[in-house]
Amino acid sequence: MLRILLTGVAIACGLGGGPNRVEAQEPAVQSEYDARAIRVESAWGFRTLVRGREGTFLGRIGDFRAPDVAAMVAPSEVAVREAKEFKRRYDRAHIATIPATALLFVGLGVTRLDGLDASALVPAYTAAVAGGAILAYAAVQLNKGYSALGRAIWWYNRDLPR
Amino acid sequence: MSNKARSFFLTASILFLGSTPAFGQAEDSYDVRALRLESHWGRFQIVRGADGPIVGTAGVFRTADVEKIVAGSARAETEAKIFKASHRSGAIASTLGVLTFAGGLIASTNNSNSAATPILMIGGLGGVVWGARRLDSAYSSLSRAVWWYNRDIRN
Secondary structure: OHHHHHHHHHHHHHHHOHHHHHHHHHHHHHHHEEEEEEEEEEOOOEEEEOOOOOOEEEEEEEOOOOOHHHHOOOOOHHHHHHHHHHHHHHHHHHHHHHHHHHHHHHHHHOOOOOOOOHHHHHHHHHHHHHHHHHHHHHHHHHHHHHHHHHHHHHHHHOOOOO | OOOHHHHHHHHHHHHHHHHHHOOOOOOOOOHOEEEEEEEEEEEEEEEOOOOOOOEEEEEEOOOOHHHHHOOHHHHHHHHHHHHHHHHHHHHHHHHHHHHHHHHHHHHEEEEEEOOHHHHHHHHHHHHHHHHHHHHHHHHHHHHHHHHHHHHHOOO
């Protein structure tokens, strides 16, 4: 009698979805991270943003315009703040790079011209040094930008349901 | 209870409370344990937790034992092994490539008409490109190792 009763309870639990529901919830909670969590990968010197276990391509960093990271990490407030910090520094670095490179190469080019007197050399060297200094500034900005990107992704992944 | 004993227990309890994580920040929580990669002058810093310490760095020539850092997550450990293998071969190939290319360049500027000069330069460039690809692959594996490690944190 007791065996029949226990069998009945076991079947009722199985049909009612008691333990099964618990099993079914775990993968669903884990899959949120598996499907949506972001990471940065590297390809041909470019950093690419990929999502989830399968590594779905989201965008490439290294072009003159970075992808809209703030939109990607939108539900997480801290992540959005860090993503904006990344964009600000990234844009600043790229805006600075173009005139800095021009100054550096023009300055160095002029110093190699024959027959220039000292009065022309001074501005040429000044331009080259200024170009180098601005490039260094751009590198610092880019460095800080990438760190902010790392933090943005960290916070976004943190705020995913686990 | 005497004043001496009371002050002893008070100090002990303060020390004990100070050594345990704050409420809501269990030792195995994401906020405390999760890793991230930050950029630092061409190298990666592996940082733990929201404001946590730097637990390792990964550069071309020197890198931390990532396998040890991500220990506990099987998939992360696998990626860390791939990172180690790719990183080593990438660093060696890049270094040899640069040295070979520099050798070829020096030979060419010394006006030596040797047929080996272009071979050295092309071979060196090939080594640099192959090494860079391996390093790219290594850093992707490092990122995946961190991703899997963070995934496997329970809270």
